[in-house]
Amino acid sequence: MGINSIDNKAVFSFKWYESLKFKIAALFLVLFFIIALSVMLILNTFAEKMIQDEAYLRLNNASSEVISELERHTILSSTLVDTMANLAEQLPYDSESYYALFPQVINYKGTEAFIAGGGIWPAPYEFNEEVERHSFFWARDKSGKLNFYNNYNEKMGMGYHHEEWYVPATHLLEGGVYWSKSYTDPYSLEPMVTVSAPITKAKKNIGVATIDLRLDGLQQLLTKVTKSFGGYAFAIDRNGTFLSYPEIEQVISTVKNRDGSELKSFVNYQDFSQQYPTFMPLSQLLDEQRQSLLSKLETNTRFGKKLSATIALNSYQISEEEANLIVASLFHSRSNANDETKRVNVQLKDDLLLHEPVFVSIRVMPDTYWKIITVMPYSQSVGAITATYKQLIFYTFIALLFTVFIIWLVIRHIVSSPISHLAQQVQYQVDDDHSPMKLFDTSAKGELKTLVEIFNQRTAQLLHSQKKVEKLAHFDALTGLPNRRMLINRINNKLAGYDRENCFGALLFIDIDNFKRINDSLGHDVGDQLLLRVAERFTQTVRKEDTVARLGGDEFVVLITKNYTFSKQLNYESTVVAQKLVEAMQAPISLNNQLHHMTISIGISVFPQQRNCSDELLRQADTAMYRVKAKGKNGYCFFNTEMQERAFRRVEIEQSLRVALDTNQLFLVYQPQVDNQGNCLGAEALVRWTHPDKGVLSPIEFISIAEECGLIIELGTWVIDAACAQFKTWSDNGNHLKKISVNVSPKQFRDINFVNIVRDAIKKHQINPKRLILEITEGIVIKDISDTIDKMTVLKSLGVRLSIDDFGTGYSSLRYLKELPLDQLKIDQSFVRDIINQPKDAMIVTTIISIANNLELNVIAEGVENKEQVTMLIDKGCMQFQGYYFSKPKTAADFTQYLEEQAIDNVHQFGIKPSTNS
Missing domain, CATH: 3.30.70.270 (Reverse transcriptase/Diguanylate cyclase domain)
Structure with missing residues (x-):
């Protein structure tokens, strides 16, 4: 191909087989055969998988339709039973209220066809302290009318609180529900199941609410959704008992009732497979799924096994194996809804009813753990899909041929357009260095129009990106x-x-x-x-x-x-x-x-x-x-300026406090703690800060800042170490105090190394750990009671004693208080301050002292400032005190002198020696 110049215009010349039209035509012909061959290979390769996928899709759609219909009933039943449980938690124990309200919930409009009954089952002696069984149960008779039945309250038999539908529900959290194993309606021979919900008050189980759900017409529903593909479906409950089957007589047996009468009952799939060996492969799949469910229990061995044993022990109807299955299904219901244990698709060589290879889908309903088994004959699925496959190949080739032809015509028309117009534009931009970047003219139809459009698109994107970068x-x-x-x-x-x-x-x-x-x-x-x-x-x-x-x-x-x-x-x-x-x-x-x-x-x-x-x-x-x-x-x-100064002051205190910890600017003072005879029993260690510019600072000015900036742990560690060191010094010098108290901040107590810090200080200074009292606030206790008890227990094992500081000002629960390994309660000074003039404060102090005495805890009052307060506290039974009436906090040297002077001082009136120190 060459380029000739005629009258300053570019003219292109080439042979016919070098033309773009010929090359494009040949290229598209080759591409057509390659694509056609590839499509044939792909379709043949994936045909079998397509058949299986299509079969499983139809199976799963049928199963989903059944599950959706059943969930409409089960969700409504769960809602009703939860409503009954909530209602029972709020109502007083009044039979008339129960008779008036609960039948209305059970007889909820629109549920008459599938809600067979329900009731409230209080725990033994809960509703009436003199009556063990006091249940309220309503059920429909043959005509569908809701009647009250009192059979469960008779003294014969094991009692309803040992029933299979009762015991597991008592171990559920509030808001949870439990689905029982199935049983047979004696009138219609339809399967029934009971959903139970716990009734909880003050975190204590006080009974169970139930709704009986009748699965009326289940097999008809399964037959309807599987009719389109010539297969069948049936359902099995959590324990492996049939809920339905196309040949109903094969899965129904006669069993003896507890009173000797005969009842019709659905059989278990494992027993069924023993009778019909052809069913054995499907039975093995169900066993594997059951075992997969039970294996999840192994990951909860400590709690799950204990719960299983408890359920089996408390119900005569539940075996150990059933209890394990119940607990495993409860754990499994909290897992991801797409858990692989909830769906199994498999192909079997022979089927009991169809006598040919089949596709089988096993789906598990959430919460109830019922299994929906759908079976499709292989022959029908293959025949239908094969016809579809042949049609797909035919129409694919027609569409491919038509598409390639149209594209070839379009490309031929586009690419054969003159290139000269584009060449002129390119040349113009190359020659003119000052020309700004602009788009090529695409109005003319040429063989390079697509290329020009791509160039223009990229150019436009570049221009847009420049604007976008500027905007970002x-x-x-x-x-x-x-x-x-x-x-x-x-x-x-x-x-x-x-x-x-x-x-x-x-x-x-x-x-x-x-x-x-x-x-x-x-x-x-x-x-x-x-x-x-x-x-x-x-x-x-x-x-x-x-x-x-x-x-x-x-x-x-x-x-x-x-x-x-x-x-x-x-x-x-x-x-x-x-x-x-x-x-x-x-x-x-x-x-x-x-x-x-x-x-x-x-x-x-x-x-x-x-x-x-x-x-x-x-x-x-x-x-x-x-x-x-x-x-x-x-x-x-x-x-305003004041706010700025306050912010600057906070930053200044924080920075100075970091320096203070490294330069020994901190020191401890000690406030005596005395008994009713004025004898000093111990001291509370309080931190002070000798600021180089501001003088001595009290904890009010820097403790909260230390909490916020994270220095409180380092500061608290120093205080514990310094207090133990001083206590050791006093002991070595013959000043034998019974105790020394140290305040612990919430963040310090929650620190993972806190116990080790205390242990190291005791070991380092060789003090008796029983002399060390750690004072913690009520906020520590209420925030995480479990962690608090664990940490306190470890501290107690070291010998350390524990005290609740400022007791009565927080939010302590008396139930938590009795669980804590405490040694002392400290009455807050806000109650002591007005104990003479405020009867309410006096009553609170009396209550705290009574609580401490009943829990066998030591009690000490802080903030004692006058003799009248001391006298009233003694009258109320408080024998230990701390406050300015006795002494203000002292340095270590002054406190040593105080101990020596106290040893020879006389006891004043009421056996108390008031302080004259400042």
Whole structure:
């Protein structure tokens, strides 16, 4: 092929077999045969798998239809029984109320066809302390009328609290349900099952509520959904008992009732397979699935085995194997709904009823653990799918041939167009260096039109990417709002124009309250949805000329500016805007079909004041916002100098405290603890800080900061070590105290190394661990009772004694209190302070002393400041005290002198020696 120049125009010349038309035609002909051959190979290769997949799809669809229909009944039954349990938890033990309310729930409209009855079954002696069995049971008679039956309350037999449907339900958490094994309706020979729910009050099981579900017409339903493919289906309950079967007579047997009468009952599939060996392969599949379920129990050996043994022991109807199956199914119901144990698809060589190879699907219903077994004949599935396969091949070739032909015509028409137009455009852009990048003209139809379009598309994407990069640099990717960079630029522009434009404004720093809770509980996707909704509300609330920006996370900023007249009412208009933003959040926000009420906290800084910069404005507004958080959130606050000084002071204290721990600026003082004779029994160690600039600081000024910044563990470790060291010194010098008390913060107590820290201090200083008392607050106890008891038990094993500090001011539960391995309760000074003048405080103190005495705990009152308080406390039975009446906290040297002086002092009136020290 060559290029000739005629009259400055490019002319192309080539032979016929070098033309694009010939090459494209030949290429498409080859491609057609290659594609056709590939399609044939692929279809033949995957034909068998397609047959199996199609068969299993039809089987699973049929099973899903049955399960969906059954779940409509089971879910409603579970809801009704849970309603009855909740109702029983709220009602008083009154028979008339039970007779009036519970039949209405059982006889719920629309359930008459499948709800056979139900009732309330109180635990033994629960409803009536003098009557063991006091149940309330209603059931339908042959006519469908709901009648009350009192048979279960008769004194003959084992009692309903030993029944298979009762015992497992008593071990469920509130809100859980238990599905019993099936039994046969004596009238209709239809299978029935009972769903039970625990009745719980004060975390104690007080009985069981039940609903009896009649699976009327189950086999008819299964026959209906399998009719289309000539197969059949049947159902088996958790224990392997048939719920239905096409040949019903084969799975029904006669059994003796407890009273000697004969009843019809469905047989177990394992017994059935012994009678019909052809059923054995299917029985083995069911055994494997049962074993797979039981194997999950092995992962819960400690709890699961114990629960199984308890259930089997408490019910005469449940064997050990059945108990294991019950517990395993309860565990399994909490697992993923797509668990592989819930579906089994397999092909069998022979079938008991169809006498040919079959496809079998075994599906497990959630919660009930009933198995739906669907069987499809191989011959019918192969015949139907083979016909479909042949039609697929035929129409595939027709469509392929037609498509290739049309594409060839289109490409032939497009590619054969002249190339010269494109060449001229390319040459023009190459020659003109100053020409900006632009798209090629695609109006002409040429053989390179597709190539030109691709080039234009990539060029357009490049131009779009340049604009997108520029936008990402200045706008938030999630909300589309200006980002921090653009906000800073706008603030700086406004501040720069202050002198020439007299521009005044305000910066509103906004933080969404409790946003982390949304992210942690619902996920970051839902959190992003919330941020979008909030951004929309903020944008709709402020003026168009104001700026709404997102700094990051859940932090937003609103920048409002006006001219010089605005400065006169700056605070007022800022308040108006802030109030509108707060009110905009009052309407709930819908996230994932749930309404959430969100609030915001706003900090406001105004400008210009003392030539602020953008960073200073943001820092001021941020400080004011945290002030709102501290006051309870859902509001706004202006920045002021006092807030800044407080923030700076906190940072200063934190930094100085780190230095203090490394430079021995901390020391301990000791406040005596005395008995009713004035004898010093021990001391409470209290930390003080000798600040190089501020002098001696009390714990009030730095303990809370240490908690927030994470220094409390290091500080608490130092206190324990220093207190043990001083106690050892006193002991070696002959000052034998019975105890020394050390306060423990919540974070320090929760630290994983806390027990080791205490153990190391005792071992290091060789003190008697029984002399060391650790004082903890009630908040530690109530936060995680299980962990608290475990840790306290370990400390007790070391010999350490434990005391509840400030008792009565927290939220201790008396039930928890009796479980804790405590030695002492410390009456809070807030009750001691007004014990003389406030009868309520005196009553609380009396109660605390009584609790301590009944639990055999030592009790000590703190904050004792006068003789009258001492006298009243002694009268009420408190014999140990701590407070300024006896002595203020002393340094180690002063405390040593105090011990020596006390040894020779006389006991004053009432046996108490008041302090004259400061």
